[in-house]
Amino acid sequence: KAGVTQTPRYLIKTRGQQVTLSCSPISGHRSVSWYQQTPGQGLQFLFEYFSETQRNKGNFPGRFSGRQFSNSRSEMNVSTLELGDSALYLCASRTNTNTAADTQYFGPGTRLTVL
């Protein structure tokens, strides 16, 4: 099976712009989670989508949003970019029926730099 893919891999934006990142989960995986990773804050949970519905949400401002499509692909959007949004954005998928005990498979990440 192909792994989790994320596009683009690298992105440079300027403050005030918006950005959309894409994630394609492993085939058959219905849950997609997004994380922000920075050197100072570690892995911070953004949100999780399951069957096109946001199931869990982390403590991020409303500038961060996401969605999931019927084929389980997911996108996250960050509006009005700030310098502090520079980070590695990781997507993770899992099969997940109704339990939290599934393994998460991470994609390679999108490295966003905000200038």
Next chain:
Amino acid sequence: GQQVMQIPQYQHVQEGEDFTTYCNSSTTLSNIQWYKQRPGGHPVFLIQLVKSGEVKKQKRLTFQFGEAKKNSSLHITATQTTDVGTYFCAGTTGWGKLQFGAGTQVVVTP
């Protein structure tokens, strides 16, 4: 809210030595997972522990889940340069959301 604390933040190890990284939660966990992230890479799943007191081994790695299901440890024996990376624990108390620890960054000196 739930917090997962991981110590130490950094671990410098001489090749061949052993070390342990610890993960502690403020609340009871239903399961705990461990991930390894190599420099420049993404987190890769290592193992999951579910039962109270569970111990699992993967070659030189030993994972333990505490009796109260609030703490976990990863012990690596005879450290090798291939063990370099950041080790994350991630626990959950409920359905869906994993809470990651800050990670232990391991540097191995030959």
